[in-house]
Amino acid sequence: MQQKIGRKILLAALLLVLPLAVGKAANAAAPTPENDYKQGKVYKISPKTKPLKASKYKKSSLYNAKTRNYFTIRSYMEKFQKAGKGTLVLKKGTYTITNTILVPSNVTIIFEDGVKIIKGKKTNKKRMPASITVFQLLRPSKAKKSRVYGRYQGEKNIHFVGKGNVSLNLKYMKYAIGIVMGHNSNVTVDNISFSNMNGAHFIEMDASQNVRVSNCSFKNVKKGSDMVKEAINLDTPDKTTQGFNNAWSKMDKTPNRNVTIENCRFLNLGRAIGTHKYSAKGKQQMYHTGVIIRNNQISNMKWDSPLRIINWKDSIVENNTIQAIKQPGKDDTRGILVSGAVNVAIRNNEISGAGRAIQYIAWKNSGPGSQYPVTYNSLTQSNRDDLATNIGRDLSLGEYYVRICPVYNVFTNAETIDIVRG
Numbered sequence: 001m002q003q004k005i006g007r008k009i010l011l012a013a014l015l016l017v018l019p020l021a022v023g024k025a026a027n028a029a030a031p032t033p034e035n036d037y038k039q040g041k042v043y044k045i046s047p048k049t050k051p052l053k054a055s056k057y058k059k060s061s062l063y064n065a066k067t068r069n070y071f072t073i074r075s076y077m078e079k080f081q082k083a084g085k086g087t088l089v090l091k092k093g094t095y096t097i098t099n100t101i102l103v104p105s106n107v108t109i110i111f112e113d114g115v116k117i118i119k120g121k122k123t124n125k126k127r128m129p130a131s132i133t134v135f136q137l138l139r140p141s142k143a144k145k146s147r148v149y150g151r152y153q154g155e156k157n158i159h160f161v162g163k164g165n166v167s168l169n170l171k172y173m174k175y176a177i178g179i180v181m182g183h184n185s186n187v188t189v190d191n192i193s194f195s196n197m198n199g200a201h202f203i204e205m206d207a208s209q210n211v212r213v214s215n216c217s218f219k220n221v222k223k224g225s226d227m228v229k230e231a232i233n234l235d236t237p238d239k240t241t242q243g244f245n246n247a248w249s250k251m252d253k254t255p256n257r258n259v260t261i262e263n264c265r266f267l268n269l270g271r272a273i274g275t276h277k278y279s280a281k282g283k284q285q286m287y288h289t290g291v292i293i294r295n296n297q298i299s300n301m302k303w304d305s306p307l308r309i310i311n312w313k314d315s316i317v318e319n320n321t322i323q324a325i326k327q328p329g330k331d332d333t334r335g336i337l338v339s340g341a342v343n344v345a346i347r348n349n350e351i352s353g354a355g356r357a358i359q360y361i362a363w364k365n366s367g368p369g370s371q372y373p374v375t376y377n378s379l380t381q382s383n384r385d386d387l388a389t390n391i392g393r394d395l396s397l398g399e400y401y402v403r404i405c406p407v408y409n410v411f412t413n414a415e416t417i418d419i420v421r422g
Helices: 002-027 068-083 381-387
Strands: 042-045 086-090 093-097 107-111 115-119 133-136 156-162 167-169 177-182 185-190 193-197 203-206 209-214 217-221 230-235 257-262 265-267 271-274 288-294 297-301 307-310 312-318 321-325 334-339 342-347 350-352 356-361 391-393 401-405 415-418
Touching: 042 068, 068 086, 068 093, 271 297, 307 312, 321 334, 334 342, 342 381
Parallel strands: 042 086, 086 107, 093 115, 107 156, 115 167, 133 177, 156 185, 167 193, 177 203, 185 209, 193 217, 203 230, 209 257, 217 265, 230 271, 257 288, 265 297, 271 307, 288 312, 297 321, 307 334, 312 342, 321 350, 334 356, 350 391, 356 401
Antiparallel strands: 401 415
16 A cells, blocks of 8 residues: 555646656757757847846946947846856837947847847047947957967857847948957857948858848948958968957957858948968968858849858859949959869859959068968869859950969969850
8 A cells, every 4th residue: 555655746746747847848949041050048138128236237337328229238248257158139119229239149139020230430438439349259358368279169049039120230340340259159140131331241250150140131331342352251360460459369360161142132342252471381271161151142233253262172062143332433343252272162153244254373471461472262173063054144354264373473374164155
């Protein structure tokens, strides 16, 4: 009799514990696109939300109507750093961000339909002028430290997720950048409309791995600004080339790897995606590897080569549409310009409204980084076969072929590969 009672008690205890165990397992589910990459506890804010009380920012002399959104979001990022993870949902409305939001590891920011992020230019506080970046992927506690991260040792598992119509407007602030990545891993940027840049980039990506930028749009560059600046810049942290100026990097020349940019739109810019300086260690070139540029639409570009490949290796550029490239005073614009490419598959792209479709040239940095050796292309037979699948339309020079120039600064007697004439 006592054994039967004991078994009943044990069974009842198990039935009570089982739902709790299942609940914990559900809460611990890995962040995925299906759950909007949610991590940890989920908090919601509106443009009127004030900073968390624990942060004491509301009592700061720097807190005012212009800096409220900055301090509010900052207070949650600091809370998430202490907790180890967290998700912040921004409800519909306009958020003016005057200063840099530092995002730690294991954080997801979800922007609901109708969210507008505006780059604030003034704080009305002399002690805290507005910064030039909106988001940097760095834990807040490292903000004032130097040489914190090298390789891919920085923050990880960070996701920016737009739901519906979501925008990030740099307001043509000079040198402003939307998102700065450095030494990061596992980063998502999805469904955000970036606009109005001036002399910098929408996304600066250095020494980062496993990054996906998808379903985004990038439009409008200020007239008269530096048109060589890409909407998305793939760079290396290197003191010599001066392309990455954040003190918390060890400046170890780490390249990017496993980066996918797909289903995005680029409009009315200088360049869309690319690299404009490369790094080397002695005679060894540093290569960005595993870069995939796929299914993007690029149009009304104001500078040569909206896709600029320098020192990419084992990468793919496919199924992109590039049209209307008009650099003032230049009739030999190119849709894709390639230097230092090693086993890069360029296939099934459609290029129209340019001087030439695709050109390969040996390259050497000018100015900062010019001491590095010339970088050369290396194509496999498969790479050559892939080039023949590209389509050219309305090419003003009438060259329906790819030019491959193997000798530095020599452009005659180039190898040519015919492309499809559309």
